[in-house]
Amino acid sequence: MPSESTEPLDHAVLAADLAAAPAENFPRFIVPGCEPAMAALNAMHRLHYPPAWLDYPHRDPTAGLCTLWDEWLPGPCLWADTAGLLVCDGKSGIAPRLKHSFLNKFIDAEGYVATHQHEGIGHLHGWPFPYWIGSPGAVGAHFSAAGTASSVLPEGAPVAKSTAGWTLAGAEDRGLGAEGWQFTLTAAQATVTVSIGVIVPRVSPFLQLRWAVKTPGDLQPFLEWETEEDHGFSPDRRMSFPSPAADGGITCEMIPLFRHPRWTGRITRLRVGFGNPAPGAEVVVQALFSQYDTRHNINNFDFIRGAIDTFLWTGDTAFMRAALPRLRQALRYAQAEFHTREHNCVLTTWVGHEGTTGLVRHADGTKTLLPGSGIGSNYWDLLPFGHKDGYATIRYYDTLVRMAALERDIDRHPEWNFPAEDRFDPTDLEQHAVAVKAEGNRIFWSDETGRFVAGPDHTGQRHDYGFTFLNTDAIHYGFATEAHARQILDWLEGRRIVAGDTATGADIYRFRFGPRSTTRRNLGYYFWGWSDPEQFAFGGQVQDGGAVLGWSYMDLSARLQVDGPDHAWARLREIAAWFAEVQAGGGYREYYRKQGLVLQGDGAAGGLGLDREFFESLLVPQIMLRGFLGLAPTADGCCLTPRLPADFPSLTIDRIRLKGLVLAVTASRDTIVLRKVSGTPAGPFTVEAPGFQPVAPIDWAQTGEVRLTR
Numbered sequence: 001m002p003s004e005s006t007e008p009l010d011h012a013v014l015a016a017d018l019a020a021a022p023a024e025n026f027p028r029f030i031v032p033g034c035e036p037a038m039a040a041l042n043a044m045h046r047l048h049y050p051p052a053w054l055d056y057p058h059r060d061p062t063a064g065l066c067t068l069w070d071e072w073l074p075g076p077c078l079w080a081d082t083a084g085l086l087v088c089d090g091k092s093g094i095a096p097r098l099k100h101s102f103l104n105k106f107i108d109a110e111g112y113v114a115t116h117q118h119e120g121i122g123h124l125h126g127w128p129f130p131y132w133i134g135s136p137g138a139v140g141a142h143f144s145a146a147g148t149a150s151s152v153l154p155e156g157a158p159v160a161k162s163t164a165g166w167t168l169a170g171a172e173d174r175g176l177g178a179e180g181w182q183f184t185l186t187a188a189q190a191t192v193t194v195s196i197g198v199i200v201p202r203v204s205p206f207l208q209l210r211w212a213v214k215t216p217g218d219l220q221p222f223l224e225w226e227t228e229e230d231h232g233f234s235p236d237r238r239m240s241f242p243s244p245a246a247d248g249g250i251t252c253e254m255i256p257l258f259r260h261p262r263w264t265g266r267i268t269r270l271r272v273g274f275g276n277p278a279p280g281a282e283v284v285v286q287a288l289f290s291q292y293d294t295r296h297n298i299n300n301f302d303f304i305r306g307a308i309d310t311f312l313w314t315g316d317t318a319f320m321r322a323a324l325p326r327l328r329q330a331l332r333y334a335q336a337e338f339h340t341r342e343h344n345c346v347l348t349t350w351v352g353h354e355g356t357t358g359l360v361r362h363a364d365g366t367k368t369l370l371p372g373s374g375i376g377s378n379y380w381d382l383l384p385f386g387h388k389d390g391y392a393t394i395r396y397y398d399t400l401v402r403m404a405a406l407e408r409d410i411d412r413h414p415e416w417n418f419p420a421e422d423r424f425d426p427t428d429l430e431q432h433a434v435a436v437k438a439e440g441n442r443i444f445w446s447d448e449t450g451r452f453v454a455g456p457d458h459t460g461q462r463h464d465y466g467f468t469f470l471n472t473d474a475i476h477y478g479f480a481t482e483a484h485a486r487q488i489l490d491w492l493e494g495r496r497i498v499a500g501d502t503a504t505g506a507d508i509y510r511f512r513f514g515p516r517s518t519t520r521r522n523l524g525y526y527f528w529g530w531s532d533p534e535q536f537a538f539g540g541q542v543q544d545g546g547a548v549l550g551w552s553y554m555d556l557s558a559r560l561q562v563d564g565p566d567h568a569w570a571r572l573r574e575i576a577a578w579f580a581e582v583q584a585g586g587g588y589r590e591y592y593r594k595q596g597l598v599l600q601g602d603g604a605a606g607g608l609g610l611d612r613e614f615f616e617s618l619l620v621p622q623i624m625l626r627g628f629l630g631l632a633p634t635a636d637g638c639c640l641t642p643r644l645p646a647d648f649p650s651l652t653i654d655r656i657r658l659k660g661l662v663l664a665v666t667a668s669r670d671t672i673v674l675r676k677v678s679g680t681p682a683g684p685f686t687v688e689a690p691g692f693q694p695v696a697p698i699d700w701a702q703t704g705e706v707r708l709t710r
Contacts, residue, residue, distance in 0.1 A: 025083035027655040029624045031648050041621050042575035050077060051615035053304050054087040054097055056118075064105030064116040065098070067299045068379055069615055070306030071395065072550070074098050075633075078313040079625065081657035081677075082640035095310075099319045102307040107326060111333025113299040119149045123206065124252050126294035128369050129530045135371040137200025141165075143180040147250060169191045171283070179212065179250065180286035184279075191273045194288065199225075199267035203372040204290035205258035205351040209241075209272070212250045217281030218403065219243045222273045223255055227265040237262045250286050258293070258351050293350045297377045297386075299339060300330040301395040305402050315659030315681060317416050324410075328422040331403060334396065341432070344439035346392035352388035353377055355457030358528030367531065374527035380469070380517075382543045385698030387458045390444035391470055398477040403430035409635035441481050448540045449498045450487040452480070454525075466501055466519030466543075468492065468508070475558035490564045492555070502538050503545060506613060507522045511608060512578040513620075514552030516545050539607050542600050546607035551615030556623040560643060565628060569645035572623060629653055629667055636688040636697075640708075642667035661685065661700055672708040676700055 026046055029038050053069050054077065077094050087097050106114040106125060120128025121140075128150070132138035143160050163173070163181055165648040174182040183192075205273030213219060222240040224233040239260050242393040244251035257263040274283070289671035304327045311320040336347045348355075351372070358374030361367050374384035378391055385391045404426040410418050411426070446462065452470050455462035471488045480488065490496040492515055494505035502521040509515055523533050523546045538692045552575060560568035585591035588610045594600055601612030610617060625631055629651055630641035638658060644651055644667065655677060662677040672689055684697035692708040 014560075021431075025081070025655065027080045027082075027653060029621070030652040030654070032650060034647060036580070037573055037576040040580040040583075041572075041624065044576075045080075045581050045618075045621040046613075048618040049080060049082075050085060050087055051618050052613075053615040054094060055089070063101075064114070065101040066116045067105065067113055067302055068115065068117065068296070070102075070304075071298075072304040072616050072619055074306045075307040075313060075626075076622050078310065079633075079656055079658065081655040081662045095253070095314055095316075096308050098306075099314075099316065101311060101324075102323050103253075103319070104304070105303065107330065110296065110337075110619070111300070111329045112337070113330050115296050115299055115302045121150055121208075121289065121291070121292055122207065122294035124254055127296060127376065128294070129381075130292050130294065130375060130527060132203070132290040132292070135203050135290070136526075137198065137203045137371065138290035139197040139199055139204070140287065141194075141196055142287040142289070143176055144178065144286045146179050146286070148631075149581055164192060165196045167195075169193070170279075174282075177284070180210075180284045182282070184283050185274060185276050185281045185283065186279045188277055188279065189273065190276055190279075191271050192285075194270040194272070195268070198228075199270075199290060200372075201258065201263045201265075201267065202351070204267075205256070205293050206291035207255045207257060207270075207288065208291045208510040209255065209288050210250055210286040211244055211253070211254045212284045212286075213244050214248045214282040215280060215283060216246070217276055219281060220275030222275060224271045224273065225263070225267045226269045227267055229265050233271050233578040239263075246709075250284070254291060262439060292372065292375060293352055294375060295350065297334075297346060297348045297350070297353070297389060297392045298395050300334040301392070301399040302398055303327075304330055304399050305395075308402050308406055309350070309633075311406075312635065313658060317418075321416065321418050324418055325421065326404075327403070328424065331399065331424070332422065334399075338392070340436070340663060343388070344432075344435045345443065346389045346396050348377060348386045348389050350375075350386075353356065353384075355384055355387035355389070355455050355463075356459060356461075357384055357463075357525045359524055359526050359531055359533075361524045369531055371528050374525075380543055382526050383454070383464075384457075384525060385454055388443060388456050390440065390452055390454060391473070393436065393440050393444070394470075394473050394477050394479045395709060397433055397440065397479050400429045400433035400436065402479070404433070413635065437481075440479060440483060445484060449491075450484075450496065451491055451498070452484075452488075463525050464520065465522045465525065466498065466503070467517070468515040468519065469517055469548075469554070472515075472551065472558045475561055476554040485562050485619060489558065510539065511547045513549050513575050514547050514555055516547050517542055517551070518545055521545065536605065536607070540598065541605055541607060542609045546600070546609070548609035548614060548616070550609070550614060550619045553616075553619035553622055556620070557627060560623070560627050565643040565645040568623065568627065569647060575620065624651070625653055625656070629665060631656070631665065633658055634686070634688065636684075637681075637688070639674055639690075640665070640667070640689040640692075641690055642672065644669070659685070670710045674698075674706045674708075676704050 029041050030037050051073055053065060053073055056066060087094055112124035115127060117128055121131040122128050132140050141160050145159055168183055170187030171183045172186050174184060222238050224238045226232055239255055239257060241253050241255050307323050307327055335341055340346060347627035352375035356373050358370045377385045388611045403424060407424050407426040444452045446464055449464055452474050453462045453464040475485045491498060492508060497504045501519045503516050503519040508519055521538045542548055556568050556572055559571055582591045589599055599608045599610055600606035628643055630643055632639045650666055650668040652666040656663045656665060659681040661679045663682045664675045664677055667672045680701050685700055687695060689708050692710055695708060698706055
């Protein structure tokens with residue numbers, strides 16, 4: 001079997017900002033006659049595998065992984081057989097880590113799947129920002145930062161040195177301690193009244209109370225408020241919330257005041273009632289502050305698809321048996337919360353997610369900030385996707401298709417003994433998916449510019465900045481119609497120029513490895529916290545003309561689907577040449593430092609997303625497996641639909657782990673060969689290969705190689 005040397009790139013890769021995995025026992029892409037390009041792609045694959053996402057959050061390796069990457073990384077993490085590579089500080093293999101994440105990721109009582117991003121003082125189960133500090137009408141008091149990892153607190157909200165503005169009734173002040181403000185309830189029905197500024201409900205849909213009860217007590221706490229119009233406290237302006245954890249530790253309670261019909265006007269005072277029937281409880285208040293709704297409306301869709309990928313690659317029926325009720329709950333919640341059945345799209349009604357900007361520019365050059373508007377709903381956290389949300393609707397569509405296929409697989413396999421409760425009818429999901437695609441191609445498509453746009457927002461306005469990621473996603477996930485897909489590729493390739501765009505033609509690929517994220521300069525469509533976009537030139541920020549390496553995968557996939565393998569290979573060949581040049585120049589950061597370009601990462605804004613938290617860079621080489629080889633896991637084995645460029649006499653990918661089996665697969669024009677490297681799946685293994693002669697289910701315990709011919 002032919003192979004190629006990766007040594008010319010290894011030294012450069014290992015000297016770069018990232019460190020590549022060892023070459024031994026790592027999968028290889030092998031194409032005779034294309035050795036230099038394959039060397040670069042193999043090096044890229046090793047450089048970004050495994051993504052640091054698998055070790056996040058470091059402080060608790062048993063916690064759920066950040067949901068944002070659930071749709072992209074489980075498959076790429078699972079198929080590459082790396083001889084037992086451990087993650088989580090060497091405590092777990094990759095498959096157990098992923099399964100544990102999906103089985104233990106927090107889902108609230110309604111069915112919302114938490115984001116599990118790093119700690120901030122945004123919504124506890126949402127994105128870390130935006131936060132209340134510096135927002136008119138939002139308030140906060142932090143008596144302690146103990147156990148708080150957020151870097152925001154020391155800089156933006158110094159820990160309070162006194163309890164000014166807080167008045168106890170039926171309680172004795174015991175002073176400020178390491179955990180916060182301490183007091184003892186000395187009478188029944190004790191309260192604390194809070195006067196720390198005027199609160200505007202628009203920017204305070206939630207209040208978060210971080211507190212603890214150190215001695216047992218039968219508390220039934222509640223929050224009341226008075227307004228400029230309604231003085232004093234009243235039960236009709238009250239919301240109850242749970243008592244803190246019984247272990248005496250700090251509980252972060254998010255009180256959803258936006259749901260109360262009388263959380264309106266200008267709030268002048270708050271009162272926390274402890275509802276204690278008797279004295280004696282010792283209470284600690286660490287913080288009370290306004291909180292925006294920073295939840296992501298894509299979480300449930302990403303969670304469902306990532307769990308399905310984990311099941312299909314591993315074949316672990318015990319995992320899916322346990323996960324399935326959570327997947328069904330997540331989809332039902334999303335359908336109800338986002339009114340998808342009524343509107344055939346994702347309609348986000350959360351406060352701050354109306355799809356409108358938080359930054360208004362005036363003709364005289366001045367700007368008005370609208371705190372509480374334009375909050376991000378997804379990966380693109382500066383951009384106000386919301387209301388009727390095309391980005392989320394594309395993911396909802398794909399979730400419907402994937403969930404329908406899973407339910408059909410379950411129907412075909414009664415021996416799996418999966419739970420039947422809350423089962424979805426696959427035919428109904430498929431029919432709904434058709435309606436979602438039709439409606440999405442109507443409301444999110446611009447005939448004027450020939451591409452998908454953001455909005456309509458709650459005012460009916462749409463926003464078009466040439467979102468390349470939105471459009472390549474639409475093709476990749478099968479959401480775009482054939483006619484729309486053709487127009488998108490013509491725009492990206494420069495065969496069609498969109499009037500008013502800042503980047504056109506070849507300049508869309510100015511950074512070589514992929515398209516700019518946007519093609520039209522954006523100075524006014526952001527959440528209010530990104531209030532000075534002109535400080536960066538176009539292309540100097542990844543969400544305004546910059547580029548992210550990982551999304552080249554969707555670009556390649558779109559080209560493969562619309563224009564075929566030769567077109568996709570021409571683009572991939574350019575990416576391979578770029579990568580080889582960059583690595584020879586010292587790696588991403590050194591190479592671009594010499595060019596005067598800034599990379600984004602670790603909190604620093606920049607124009608290129610390549611390393612650090614850009615875990616999705618691992619996606620790019622996946623086009624070899626999922627695109628050109630056309631390998632997809634199925635419930636019973638795999639499906640192979642090779643689409644080889646003319647330059648490929650054959651394509652071999654070795655060390656493909658699938659359902660406990662490690663395979664080397666070679667595809668040529670008329671033949672597919674599957675060779676067992678190691679392992680044995682639990683049962684018969686079915687290979688589907690449209691256009692090739694069918695083969696019976698394979699018993700890999702008795703077979704070492706299978707050959708399929710046309």
